[in-house]
Amino acid sequence: MNWSIIKLIIEREFFTRVRKKSFVVMTLLAPFLIAALMIFSVWLSVRDNQTQKIIVVDDNYPSFSILKNQPGIQFEVMDITLIQAQTLLHESDFTAVLYLPKNIVASNVGKLFVKSMPSALTQRKIEKQVEGIIEHQKLLINKIDPAVYAKIDTEFNLSPYKIGKPGDEKKVNSDQAYIGFVFGIFIYVFIIMYCSQVMRGVIEEKVNRIVEVIVSSVKPFELMLGKILGIALVGLTQFVLWGLLTLVVFMAAKGLFFQDYYNPETIQQLQMSGDIAKQFQDESLTSVNIYDPNNIINRINFPVMLSLFLFYFIGGYLFYSALFAAVGSIIDNEADTQQFMVPLTLPLLLAYIISASVIKNPDGAMAVWFSIIPFTSPVVMMVRAAVGVGGGGGIPIWQVGLSMLALVIGFIVTTYIAAKIYRTGILMYGKKASFKEVIKWIGYKN
Amino acid sequence: MTKVLELRSVVKAYDNKPILKKISFEVNSGEIFGLLGPNGAGKTTIIRVANHITAPDKGKVILKGRNKARFLSKKIGYLPEERGLYKKMKVTEQVLYLAQLKGLTKEAALKKAKIWFDKLEISTWRDRYIEELSKGMQQKVQFVTTVLHEPELLILDEPFSGFDPVNAELIKKHILELKEAGTSIILSTHNMGSVEELCDRIALVNAGEIILTGPVKELRKQYSEGMYSVVFKGHTAVFSNTLWTGGEIVSIIERDEFTEAIVKMSGRISIKDIIRAIIEKVEVVSFNEILPTMNDIFIKLIKK
Numbered sequence: 067m068n069w070s071i072i073k074l075i076i077e078r079e080f081f082t083r084v085r086k087k088s089f090v091v092m093t094l095l096a097p098f099l100i101a102a103l104m105i106f107s108v109w110l111s112v113r114d115n116q117t118q119k120i121i122v123v124d125d126n127y128p129s130f131s132i133l134k135n136q137p138g139i140q141f142e143v144m145d146i147t148l149i150q151a152q153t154l155l156h157e158s159d160f161t162a163v164l165y166l167p168k169n170i171v172a173s174n175v176g177k178l179f180v181k182s183m184p185s186a187l188t189q190r191k192i193e194k195q196v197e198g199i200i201e202h203q204k205l206l207i208n209k210i211d212p213a214v215y216a217k218i219d220t221e222f223n224l225s226p227y228k229i230g231k232p233g234d235e236k237k238v239n240s241d242q243a244y245i246g247f248v249f250g251i252f253i254y255v256f257i258i259m260y261c262s263q264v265m266r267g268v269i270e271e272k273v274n275r276i277v278e279v280i281v282s283s284v285k286p287f288e289l290m291l292g293k294i295l296g297i298a299l300v301g302l303t304q305f306v307l308w309g310l311l312t313l314v315v316f317m318a319a320k321g322l323f324f325q326d327y328y329n330p331e332t333i334q335q336l337q338m339s340g341d342i343a344k345q346f347q348d349e350s351l352t353s354v355n356i357y358d359p360n361n362i363i364n365r366i367n368f369p370v371m372l373s374l375f376l377f378y379f380i381g382g383y384l385f386y387s388a389l390f391a392a393v394g395s396i397i398d399n400e401a402d403t404q405q406f407m408v409p410l411t412l413p414l415l416l417a418y419i420i421s422a423s424v425i426k427n428p429d430g431a432m433a434v435w436f437s438i439i440p441f442t443s444p445v446v447m448m449v450r451a452a453v454g455v456g457g458g459g460g461i462p463i464w465q466v467g468l469s470m471l472a473l474v475i476g477f478i479v480t481t482y483i484a485a486k487i488y489r490t491g492i493l494m495y496g497k498k499a500s501f502k503e504v505i506k507w508i509g510y511k512n
Numbered sequence: 513m514t515k516v517l518e519l520r521s522v523v524k525a526y527d528n529k530p531i532l533k534k535i536s537f538e539v540n541s542g543e544i545f546g547l548l549g550p551n552g553a554g555k556t557t558i559i560r561v562a563n564h565i566t567a568p569d570k571g572k573v574i575l576k577g578r579n580k581a582r583f584l585s586k587k588i589g590y591l592p593e594e595r596g597l598y599k600k601m602k603v604t605e606q607v608l609y610l611a612q613l614k615g616l617t618k619e620a621a622l623k624k625a626k627i628w629f630d631k632l633e634i635s636t637w638r639d640r641y642i643e644e645l646s647k648g649m650q651q652k653v654q655f656v657t658t659v660l661h662e663p664e665l666l667i668l669d670e671p672f673s674g675f676d677p678v679n680a681e682l683i684k685k686h687i688l689e690l691k692e693a694g695t696s697i698i699l700s701t702h703n704m705g706s707v708e709e710l711c712d713r714i715a716l717v718n719a720g721e722i723i724l725t726g727p728v729k730e731l732r733k734q735y736s737e738g739m740y741s742v743v744f745k746g747h748t749a750v751f752s753n754t755l756w757t758g759g760e761i762v763s764i765i766e767r768d769e770f771t772e773a774i775v776k777m778s779g780r781i782s783i784k785d786i787i788r789a790i791i792e793k794v795e796v797v798s799f800n801e802i803l804p805t806m807n808d809i810f811i812k813l814i815k816k
Contacts, residue, residue: 074612082600275596279657282563282590283613493565503527 071284072292079267079296084303093304097311105319118184119160120192123151125168129203133195139188152179164192171203243425245366246452249375250421250445254414257382257444260301261390261410265403267293268394268492277492286489291481294387298380305379366452374451374466381473382444386410388477388484395491396499417442421449428453428461437461438469440476483508513540515577516665516696517562522571524557531557533720534571539665539696544687546707546728547700548806549717550814555700556593558717559667562698563590576664586615589663593670593700595654599643603634606642607657614661621660628656631686647674655683659690666690666697672706684710704807708732714806718814732803735812738777739802745770746794754793758786770797 083089122143124130133141142160144151151163163179170176176196178189205212268290271277280289393406420442424433428450437447447469454460490507491499499507517539524532532554539545549555560566561573564585572579576587597606604625611621629635632652642650651674659666671687672680687710691697699711707714708728716724724731739762744751748764748771755761758781762774777783790796804812 071613074609078598078601078609082598086600271596271598273596274598275592275594276598277596278560278565278592278594279590279596279610280613281565282585282588283610283615493560506527 067285067288067291072288072295075284075289075292076296076299079293080299080303083263083297083300089300089304093307094311097308097315100308100312101315101319104316116161118162118188120162120164121146121151121155121160122164122166123148124166126166126170130166130196130199132199136191136195139191155179155181164196166196171200171207174200242366242452242454243428243449244452246371246428246449247421247425249371249448249452250418253375253379253382253444253448254418256301256379257386257414258411260297260383261386263297263300264294264387265390265394265407266400267297268391268488269397269400269403272395272398272492281489281492286492287485290388290391290485290488294384294391297387298383301379301383367454370455371448371452374455375448377470378444378447378473381440381470381477385440385444385473385477385480386414388481388488392484392487392491395488396494396504398495413441414445417445421446424449434465438465438472440473443469443473486510513542515539516541516575517698518572518574519558519562520572520574522558522561522568522573524561524566524568531720532561532568535717535720535722536571537715537722537725539698541664541696542691542694543712544691544697544699544710546711546714547698547717548702548704548707548714548810553717554720555717556669559590559592559669559698559700563588563667586661587664589658589661589666591654591658591666591668591671593673595651595674597642597650597654597657600641602639602641603645603653604638606653607660610657611660614663616661624660624662625656628660632656632682648676648679651675652679652683655686659686664695666695667700668697669700670702671699672701672703704805704810707806716810716813723813724809728806731809732806735804735809736801737804738779740775740777740783741772741798741800741802742775742790743770743772743797743799744790744794745797748773750793751790754789755786757781758789774802 117138117140119140120142122130122133122141123146124143127145128143131143133143135141141164146154148163148165151165154160155163161181162184165177165179167173167176178192201215202212205215271280277289389410390407393403393410396406397403417436420432420436424430424436424446427433433446433450436442437450447466450461451466455466456463486508487504490510491504515538519538520536522532522535523530535554535558537545547555547558557566561568564573564575575585598609601609604622607625608618608621611625612618616624625638626635629638632655634649634652634656637645637649637653642653645653655671658668666687668687671683675683684706687697687699699707701707711728713727714725714731715722726734738759740759742751748766751771751773752761755775757778759775759777762776764771764773777786787796787799790799
């Protein structure tokens with residue numbers, strides 16, 4: 067293999083792509099989109115854009131007259147029928163009708179008629195208040211002292227610990243797998259994105275017929291490898307730029323839009339309210355506190371996750387890119403890609419689907435196997451690794467090691483097979499090759 | 513003369529269908545070797561084998577005396593029939609890239625590129641993207657990429673297609689210059705005019721076999737059908753009688769000053785005797801043998 071030649075090819079692949087307008091636009095725009103999405107979701111969870119003015123129709127009037135106004139929620143308890151209330155809602159600036167039927171203490175069900183959906187947080191606040199009042203009534207009916215009840219009301223929590231040697235125990239945090247799933251999705255998307263670029267590059271060279279000139283001075287394998295590595299570099303460059311830009315944009319936007327939530331006083335208040343909430347076993351009412359060491363985000367080992375992400379992205383990309391290159395070499399136009407691409411994207415799709423169930427059971431047999439098989443490991447292993455690697459609580463290190471080894475061996479094998487298909491495919495024009503013929507190409511001498 | 517390229521009994525099959533059946537020929541230094549044949553005869557495969565893009569199933573490809581000399585492929589310049597360049601690259605970038613793949617340094621390639629850009633009148637286009645160029649202009653760029661690294665063997669597949677007559681002439685001129693400088697050239701074309709004009713020797717390929725090979729002049733002689741053009745002053749009837757059994761007039765055109773007759777000689781009387789006899793009866797202005805064109809030979813052999 068001639069590395070100076072491969073270096074030339076890598077350079078060409080890299081620079082012609084990086085200077086394309088679409089690359090620049092995508093690289094600059096994506097962080098804004100991601101940041102906007104993040105900010106939007108944070109914004110949605112922390113504030114309703116409008117104060118909810120709610121007509122309360124209480125069939126047990128005036129049992130619920132004690133509903134208290136809260137920031138963003140105003141209750142108006144009225145002694146009218148539901149129909150009347152709905153008409154009123156229609157004609158006034160009220161935003162919702164809360165209907166509390168006669169049998170509410172038995173059924174525990176009420177109805178909320180809205181003009182537009184309030185946030186989940188607002189709904190939860192309403193539920194909490196109504197719940198409190200119903201509970202209070204039940205206590206009265208059953209002649210239980212509320213003070214006594216407060217003492218005996220219990221919420222039991224089970225914390226799973228994984229134990230290595232006796233005493234060496236670690237808390238299992240399977241909820242972290244959700245974060246791993248996000249990493250997995252990124253890997254899934256990026257593998258398909260950059261592998262498609264490899265395929266399109268191969269098709270372009272074939273359609274252009276320049277491939278014939280190139281392979282008269284370069285071995286087909288060198289050309290394929292150069293292309294794959296060049297595009298990998300494009301991907302890594304894009305990651306680094308995205309990472310930096312997203313951080314900058316997010317920080318800037320955070321400062322602009324959420325100043326309140328990040329100044330020390332507010333943080334203190336939030337933490338206090340968090341403490342109070344905890345006393346009442348009412349965690350769900352507080353918004354996610356990013357300063358809490360028990361917060362899911364803070365429990366993730368980011369250096370390990372990012373290293374694994376890099377490895378599995380590169381490994382997964384290399385594993386699949388050679389196969390995509392082979393597919394590109396078989397066809398002469400992009401319209402025919404589907405037929406050959408399906409068998410390639412299927413395992414990736416499978417990995418994605420499996421990941422969804424791996425979240426619930428990161429230690430299950432399915433999770434273990436699919437995180438080792440190279441076809442699915444780049445996505446599935448990310449989900450599992452988020453729980454932690456090594457130690458009592460994490461997944462065993464040997465499984466990660468085996469998975470990495472399998473991926474490296476896998477990529478050598480796919481590249482070897484793909485190269486054989488590629489070198490024959492790039493010179494075939496006209497008729498569309500069948501699977502059978504392609505298999506035959508693997509055996510061709512040259 | 514030294515052999516630059518030699519194919520010995522090259523056999524190649526795809527899917528058990530024979531494409532090349534024992535192809536043998538050689539190309540000497542400083543000659544233009546025409547590779548002719550109808551579509552699908554196997555020319556492209558021969559070129560790919562010669563180029564070391566595909567390996568033969570059997571037989572040998574010897575480049576500069578060495579078998580399996582893939583590393584020597586840097587000594588080859590290849591202009592494929594279906595032209596293609598990277599559309600998103602600038603002219604100079606493209607030329608430098610391909611030259612570097614052939615082993616030239618960037619600096620050397622740049623120097624040579626400038627010379628060739630001037631020769632082919634494309635200097636003003638060198639910073640343009642390939643996709644902005646006209647087809648003819650792209651062809652010129654492709655020609656530059658083929659010859660820039662000063663290959664010892666040039667393989668040109670239909671080098672004139674896509675050029676207007678002026679530019680075709682320009683390319684022809686440079687091909688001949690390269691030949692003068694000692695470059696061996698394989699010219700694959702359907703343009704028989706350029707074969708007669710440029711090629712020293714040819715091989716005619718049909719259905720994976722070489723059915724005719726040799727120097728162009730000799731082949732034309734070999735396929736001569738004894739046709740002559742005789743221009744004379746005098747009576748047509750006298751001329752005809754004088755010919756007698758020596759030949760048969762195929763066509764005759766009488767002009768004011770002289771008459772031109774196309775005669776197919778019978779071979780029973782020697783040309784010398786016929787000339788002698790005619791000269792006595794009519795005033796002969798010219799007497800020329802009409803050799804078959806390569807086109808005639810091509811059609812005749814392929815139709816067989």
